[in-house]
Amino acid sequence: MKIAHKTIKFLLIAAIALFSTVGFASESDKKQDNQNDGGRVNTKEEVDAYIKHHVKDSHDFSLFSYTSDSGERIHVGFPLPVILWTSEGLVTFMSSEFHHNDDGHVIVEKKGLKFAKIHSKIYELDNGASTVSFDADHHATNAHKVLDFSITKSVFGILLIGLLMLFWFSRLAKQYKTKKIPTGFSRVLEPLVLYVRDEIAKPNIGEKNYRKFTGYLMTVFFFIWILNLLGMLPFGFNVTGQIAVTAALAIFTLIVYTFSGNKGYWMHMIWMPGVPYLIRPVLAIIELAGALIIKPFSLLVRLFANITAGHIVVMSLIAIMFTLKETMGVAGATFLSVVLSFLIILIEILVAFLQAYIFTMLSALFIGMAVEEHEEAH
């Protein structure tokens, strides 16, 4: 009973905190409308632009937006800090200064430099320019990209999950030292930790070496899994659907298995024993390409494509509400969209776990290949 009481209290506090912040964070601006970031979405093209916008990383959280009675556009969400490294040194400001504009119309001036946000990327205007001009393909002609170290939505998600994992797992570790059995939320984590160790690390890496790599595998597993689940929440995180994030994870795995490879692993890769000498260099090229390029590439593309595809499917099914409004009627289209997106989200929750499992599993498999003992006689 005590635990249930605590949980209810926690949820209540979380809900109150969330709503009060949203209330403070809501802001209005009068100028622009009919843009793909905040305007009303009706046609297929607008839905397409909206989905493309959602899948990308962005500089602020937007929960929803609407047009008030007096005709102004109200955006509800949180701004995030923008941190830029320019010729004038470090420039920082809040992303709310762009007023949710994504077309480069709003210019922010800091330290004598002018900045504009175009398609979720921040551009610095060239000397003397006061507005951004575009060529036929809608590329900016008088602005260039700057080094952007902003706390974007994805960075915020990574930091949040990193801190949360640090808190959860250090508490779990501490409880093993002081008590016999973990209590509270640690009880949820314990079977998962054991699962990663006994089902993923041990059978794939081998009884002898698995301890060294279990920490890495566990970090990767929980990081991907929790971020995948975070992507299902209504704040629109799409962290594991950013190719940079999955590429970084794949490169970590590449580094781990490349530097822990033993003599037998490198021998079998570069100078395969037991095959004719003429074929050995050919095999070496194939094996090296496989180990250094194809394995990490398949890891990063699989996670990126699965999560991005999932988000696009969910958004498209929600968009049925608008696109089939005329043919099916409002109620019919809404019903169809709610049912389909509910079912797809159930599958997406499964995919969130499955992709974390597969990434960890393949990492363990690659590490296992690198550290296994080869018998010399073939």
Add this chain to the structure above:
Amino acid sequence: MYNLIGAGLVVIGAGIGLGQIGGKAMEGIARQPEATGKIQTAMIIVAALLEGLAFGALILGKG
């Protein structure tokens, strides 16, 4: 245009392959129910490798 047709062909191939993997794994499980865990693990790994290929083709085909 041709890249889209190529991506479609790869997806058809991947579908056939996934069917083969799933079907054979089912057969194996039916023959030896005690090896279910091992068969499932191997099945998921092969399916994941195949899926990586199909997604690679889709991305290259779209670009």
